[in-house]
Amino acid sequence: MKKKKVLLAPLDPVHDIGLKMIKRGLEQKGHDTLLMPPDYSQEEIIKSIIDNDADIVLVSRTLGYGVAEILGKFIDLAEAAEIRDRIKIGIGGMAIRPELAAELGFDAGFGPGTTVAEAVAFVEGRKYIPEETKGKKNKKDITEGYNYLFHNKKIEKLLDSIVDGILDYVNNKTTTAIQRAEIRRRILESDNESEIQRLRVDYSKLCDDVIKSFYVSGKYREKTRPLTSSEVSALKRYVDEVNSRMNPLRLQHNDKNPVVFIQYGTGCPFMDIAHIKSCEAWGSDGAVHFDPSWGARTEGFLEGYITHEEDGSVITYENLKSIKMSLAPNTLWQVRAHRGLNTPETVLLAGKIGADLTKVNIAYGSLGGGTDPERLTVDAVAAIKYAAEFNMPFDVVTNEELCGVPAYKAFAGMLIVSKLGLRLGAKPILQPLFCYSPEVMVSGQMEDNYVDFNAAKIYCLRNIVNAPIWCGAPIGFLTQTEDRVQSSLMTALHASLASSLGVDGISIASSDEAFSGGPITVPARIDTLRATQASFRFFGQSSIAPTENAQNWANEIEEGIEKVLESVVKNGNFIEALYQGILGSREDGAYPGRAGKNSVIKQFC
Amino acid sequence: MSILDKIMDAIDLETYLVCKDEDEAEKLTKELMEKFGFKDISIVFIQHQGPGARVRARGYIYKPGDRYGWLFKQSY
């Protein structure tokens, strides 16, 4: 490409920083530039164009006053000086709208928000394509590079002993959930319609009445309805159209910044898709599927495209499939199976449809998620086996902290399930909470700042094991208010703290996180995505420095974990430990769930 | 007496429009604000990505130098 001579001139009494940036950008590309001092007359600028034989002139105007008169005159002068036809003239600045520039006869107008790359493209006579890298987002494996080596050998030993106990306990035990998952698999893998019908009958027999009546008489649960075929085909059209104009932003400013997940579950898979596509466009890297809470208390899944009037989107093969089909190829997709009576089938469906990640945690699911500890343990082992089979890493979420369980107890449970996952050939991801938890509210670790205790959690986990960490869920939980600026700022700062601590992933909320009066909106999602992007940009490679409290608390948490694990081992049985409150007690705020109590089936071989 | 007298300076309207590009978003926003009856309309912010555009439109009620309703009417 031919090197250009570019004259940059401010039509203002003061200098425009934008011109200086563009000058630097042009020089880096090898062009000759000349930056005029500010407050030169228009005639003087015209003369400089002639004297320097410039090919291109970029003028800037930041003041809005009289802008049309001044800019119109500049073009007139260029024309009267008979240089208009041999030079290209661009105009930029705060006062410039592209339409105004066009109306006044400029070749291009750059308003606020113009990038240096855009101006360079104009100079080089290229069509501007927003940052070439943006379109090429890669799907990141957040477990890559971790070998799960335990630095704390004492903890490892304790975990191994507990996991031995779990595997021993679940041996020769099954549940209807495990059986349903097996039948579902055969339904999905069969192409024989009569066999499928037979299997559906078998399946329905293993379900609660509300689900059974769907299979038997086609009745839908209250507050759910099937989506019509016109809705289904319109969705496809919508997604195709949206995909044709997708050019997603990137949130990360450097490689150190974690991948960013958003959580969805509006109740309607189609609204979910609309939200996910917008989040993808604004730079999210992944999406987490939330199912309705009643789904976790009900034995069995429905079939078909089903919408739901309340929070959480119903899990069916069709719903999940339509969501998966709508995702950008680079979007990480997680389907949660951390609680409830359908965890094996959830992971099976997720795996069959091509999810990237799932979520399993027996301790949280039974202490904070309402599922019976024994039932969930048996189901979880089956679920983790599916996760291993479909090569889906799973996170071990520690949301029991939100019930009031102290971090060290929640972490003990998380490490047990993680070790169980490793033993079953899966890849666990640690998910500590970045939150203003009841524990710290009472004990005061966050009285001064939100940094130290969150940092302590990461220091502690890194000290124990070399494993991926994904902060959740969502980060900043209970620090946000209904005010969107405050809410977005809290999310963004927690995101940067996570980044500073070198974590691999984060789940972020919308700025509607604290609002409970209705469904969240897409603008609220964009708020926090933009805030996170801005925060990553702000901190770059620099770090947030916790006080010495962080290291002290990290040591305390680690000691606490050891003690909890020792007492689980002493107690002899993980499931019993859950019932007894060793991993979170009633006093803490944790209650062993009752859904699926006494539903484990003993098998005799 | 109008409730508008109680507005210090402007009403901002934030929404997300499903549309093909920023130009379309701008047109739709202006149309929306006019439908609401705003006279002095500004588009404060607009960003289009993929499915649609995030917009913040503003209808000025009082600009500096105007005769402000809230200055004279103490209660509504």
Place this chain on the structure above:
Amino acid sequence: MSLIIGIAGTAKNTGKTTTTSSILDELYNKKILIGLTSIGYDGEETDNITGLPKPRLFVKKNTLLATAEKCLKAGSADYDILETTDIMTPLGRICIVRVHKEGLAVVAGPNKGSQLKYVENKMINELNCKVVLVDGALNRIAPMIETDGVIIATGASRNVNIDILVKETKALHELLNLPEVSKEELQYFTDISKIALIPKKIHEKTSFLNYGSLIGNDIVKEIIDKIKCAETVFIPALISEFALKKLNDGLGTLWANKTLIIKDPIKLITGGNPETLINEIKKIKFNGGNVKTLKNLPLLAITVNPFYPKYRFDIDSYEPGYIDREELVDKMRASVDVPIIDIKHEGSLRLLKSILNLVQP
């Protein structure tokens, strides 16, 4: 015989659009084939819903238009596209179209003089237009040099002081009607693109400067240094008011028996205020010099509008204001020797007659 007419307004609300549509109407009555274009578009008048310029001109069947692609969809008229040119504008390429269904049109034409010339040539030489109207844009005047003459719309919106308005218009008229050079001189100067200092006898030892425009102290100084043996100073491009003043200060009586030749009045008007420029020209004449132009831009007529939007502080709103119509028209007529017409008051027939005399003598 065909005619290209530019219509320029001196400010908003001076009645440029009224002038253009009145001329269109009268031309339609006379069944004259019209070409219509504009210099860019007047973005102030955008339709808030479509974001496009508001359609303000009514065009009848067979009228030829040069307008940007996107504007073809706005308004109510329909067109057959005759040519999609390579002229790019932010509203799309300029298209040359023929109206096949009459209605309101949005006209957003090319905004460079060279592009305007291309469009005019097409309309006159290939499409047989008898009159081409070029609707002006506020803040742009330079491309108007590519017309055969201009109509200027002025009035109270520009200035409510009638005397100032008349003085300014008179100065503008004088600038637009400088004496033209002879055919022989025209031929000689046409291809010269640099400032030339020509000695007494044409073709002898002409001294050329590196610049075409008179726009800086160094250029002024060079002319002063070399003026002695020159009889004619030819400036083919822009002349700034400031530089012309400097030149006059430096030359003073040295102008005696010398001639300043400019390429066209636009080269002056873009560079300064009409009254100041006329004063400088008068100074040259006072010092015994002369000023000529290769080509004039005839001022065909002036339309005046006594209306202006009047601000009322007590109700914080605008209301229609008017200056004395008769005084405006009378004073203007007494000072400026071109047809002065208040279109709102007397219609455009007289305006058109004076113009048509040029097309169909």
